[in-house]
Amino acid sequence: MLQARADCTFVPLACALQFCRFVNLRRIAPVLVLLAAGAVALRGRSAKADDPDPKGRNERCATRLSITLLGKSADAALLAAAKPEDSIDSMLTSPAFYDRLASFVNAQSNGAPAASPLQDPVYFLARHMIEQRKPWRDLYIGAYNVRAATDGKSLEVVEDANGLGYFRTAPWMVRYAGNESEGVRISAAYHMIHDTTGFQVPASVAKPGEDRTATGRKADACKNCHFDSWFALDKAAAVLSRKKVAADGTVTFDPTTITATTLLNKNLASDKDLVTTLVSSDAWKFTQCRMVFNFLYGRPENQCEAPLFDQCVAALEKDGTINAALAVVVKDASFCQ
Amino acid sequence: MKTISLTTVSLAALLASSLVACASEEDALETPAPGASSSSGGTVDPQALECTEKPQGRTYVDFGGIDLATTRLNENIGVNRGRIKPYSVLAGEYTRVLGAAPASLAGQAGSFDAPAPRYFEEPRATGVGISAMYGVSFEGALVMAKAGAKYAAAPDATTAPAECAAFLGKAFSRTPNTSEIDNCATFATTKLAKETNPQRKWAYVFANVLTSTGFLTY
Structure with missing residues (x-):
C-alpha cells in the first residue's frame, strides 16, 4: 500500500536516498520531475458508482478485480465489460484464484516461503479447502493428511482420521519443531495460536548464559508468556508430542509425552482439544475475515467497514467456507468504488 | 544514449x-x-x-x-486504496496501454521482488523497482513512439496536451484532470530541450506517465 507511516509513499525519502547510491539520477530525472509536480494532482482519484466516466470506471473495476483475485491483468473482454462485477463468480472458481488465495494464506501462516513444494502443506491444504469448498475450519482441525504425491514433486491431500488440519502433517511439525532442549514444541504451540487467532508475540532472543529450560522460563521476565497468560506457551505445548532427534539427526515426535493442561478456560488433553477450542472462538472468525480484507484490500478492515466485516463473519458462520466469506466482501459495491 | x-x-x-x-x-x-x-x-x-x-x-x-x-x-x-501492481500483471498492463510488453520486462522479476511460488508478498514501491519500471517503460514507449507517425515531430503546445490527455486516459483508465494534462504537457514542452530526437521526447513523456501512481496502482 501507499502509506506514509512506515514506508511513506511512492518514493519514500529513506528509500530514495538509498536509491541514489546506485542509480544514475539523470536517467530517472524526468520521472522525478513529474512525481514532484504531480504528486498532489495524481492522488485523489477513484472509481465511484456515480463516476461521469463509466467506461473508465469499468476498466478500473475490471483491473482491480482481475489483479486482486487472479493476479493477472484484465483481459480485453473484462476491460470492455459493462459490468465487470458479473465476472466475480467465474473468477472465484478459477485455478488462478485458488492459487492466489492459497498462496496468501500460506504467507500468513509462514513467515518465509518454503524451498520446496514438499515443505508447503499449508498451501496445498488451503488450496484443497478453497477448491473443494470445504469448511474453512477444517484447514486447522479437519481429518486430513498432506503427504508427498506419487511424483515426489508436490504434496497431495488425503483424508486421514488421525489428521488435524495441517498441524499434524510431517513437514509442518518438522518446520515448527523448535529448539527447546527437552523437545517441548513451544514454537508449534505458538503457531497454532497465531494461525487460528492472529495473536502475535515477538520471540525473545536468548542472552548468553541465560537459562532457557522450563525452570528458566518460570522466571519473572518469562513466566507471563510461558505460564500465566491466556496463551501460556508452555501450557499449550504440553498437549503436543515432543520432538526427539536421533543420533543421525532424524526428527521424530513422541506422543507419550503429552500431558493434560488447563488453558483457554478449558481442560485440554490433546492438540485437537487445543486447536478445536481456538477455532471455536470469536478470535478465529475475526482473524479469518481480517485475512479476507487483507487479501482483497492489502490492508485490514477499517472502522467504517465494520458492517461489511460483520457480513463476512456471518457468511463464514452460515456457509462455513472461506469462499462465501470472501464473496461477500468482494461483491460489495465498495470494492470497485 | x-x-x-x-x-x-x-x-x-x-x-x-x-x-x-x-x-x-x-x-x-x-x-x-x-x-x-x-x-x-x-x-x-x-x-x-x-x-x-x-x-x-x-x-x-x-x-x-x-x-x-x-x-x-x-x-x-x-x-x-492504491495497491502497487504486482510484477505478474505488468506485461498485461503494458500491453493494454502500449500495445505490447517491453522486451526487457521478462527478465526483471528480481527488480520487482516477485514472490516465490505458493507464496504471497504485497508489492512495494522500492527504489530498484521504480528504476527498473522507468527503464522498461521508456523502452516500451520508445517502440510505440517510433511506430507512430504522429510522434515524428516533437511535442508542442498543440500536440502535447492532446497526446498527454489521450495517453493519461489510457494509462489511468479514466479521464485525466486539467492539472494532470498541464503537468504532462509542460514537461513535454519545457523539460526536454536537450533531447533532440522527437520520438525520444515522446518516450520520456510516456515513461513518466507509466511511472506514476495512476498507472502503478490499482
Missing part, C-alpha cells in the same frame, strides 16, 4: 515528492472519500478521509478479553 542533465532538479523533485508523500497521514491515502474535495492541486478535507459516523458493529474479543476491533484505523470507505 542521450540523457537529460537534470540532476539538481531531480534531487529537489525527489525531496519534494517525498515530503508530499510523508507530509501527513491524510496525504498517504490515495483516493478521497465520496464528497471530499479533489480538485487539482487543492486540499482534501481530512474529515472526509475519516470514519466520522462510526457504525455499530459486532464485538469480537480474544481469549484475553481484548476487543479485537480496537485495532481498526479511523478511515472512511473507499479512501485507502
